[in-house]
Amino acid sequence: MESAPALPSQERRRDAAATRRRLLEAGRDLFAEHGYERTTVRTIAERAGVNQALLFRYFGSKQGLLTEVLAQGGLEQLRSTPPEELFEAALRSMLTRSAVGAGDRTLEVYLRSIGRGDETAGTLRELGEEYQKALSGLSGTADGPLRADLAMAWLLGIGMMRTVVAREPLADADPDEVCRLVLGALGHLWAAPERGCPEESGEPGERVQEH
Template sequence: MSRPRNAAATKAALLEAAAKLFGERGFDRTTVRDIASLAGVNQALLFRYFGSKDALFATVLATQSRELLEDSPAEHLLRNVLLRMMDEKPRPEDHPLHAVLRSSHHDSAAEVVRRQLGEEYARALSSLTDAEDAALRADLVLAWVVGIGVLRSVFGKQPLAEADPAKVAALVAQAASVLLERTDSG
């Protein structure tokens, strides 16, 4: 399947294909060839537009993170992240945490997580408290979210794996309001 020459459409197709495959397979098991094939383009275009698989992964995570951050006022961010992460019919490309969890053992992926996800989410969450240790409080909440994702999605730990996402999000937001006073806990 070939596409008309349109740089923006080609980049978008590569990003969409990469998000899907990284979410399903993780970084290591996703090949440049598979991404290009799913996008319907030659793999040389991936290198032309993104430079490397690592750079494409970083772009995918940054794009998804930014979209979620832009779509969620800070006080709703925790709840919205949890609800998306726990969607009963998850599409791996819908949330960067799926790709992160499947790729966290890869050094460049871990660096992307620290830089793109950690800093941006921590900055948004730390804005929800006036405490001196706001950054630490935000990191604690982020660690909890990642832990919930691992237990639910990776290990299938019961009863969390089958718990109602709205109930989990409400309980976590309520508990997190001790650390982040302006978190929407309802």
């Protein structure tokens, strides 16, 4: 019985790239839906339609796949989104809970992956730094990095309450309404003067000196 002819090297590379992409997409969706611990190598491979041994060949481990899912999704959003649209893009992607196999789910994966090993922690820190750099110039102030961190903390808090804790009414709130309220308030964060504390401005709320 004759054996099947070997695939040309270019075709083998194309097949390998397609398999790798399917594993990344399957891992992204399952990590976002169920979290790292509840997602198994077997379920990832089944959703990708490949043998689970290929996950280890291309990523080394489930942890390695998670790290690449986070890096790929976060960096793609940074590359494709202007800084002034970045916060809203991340917020909407989380609020709309993208359908399986489509859209960006980096924030959902991020929220369910905090604390997952040194390798992933390093990727999370790097992504956080890149997002901070992108957002810190929006205010045009010297304390831009602080404002960027505050915006990111709010974004992650909203994501945690909506997708992980599933607290009502936020869990089922209309995405457009959430964006309207959050982005309106965020505009004040970017526009606030650098020195606006009541103690310095003399506005209502100034601390009263005791006699």
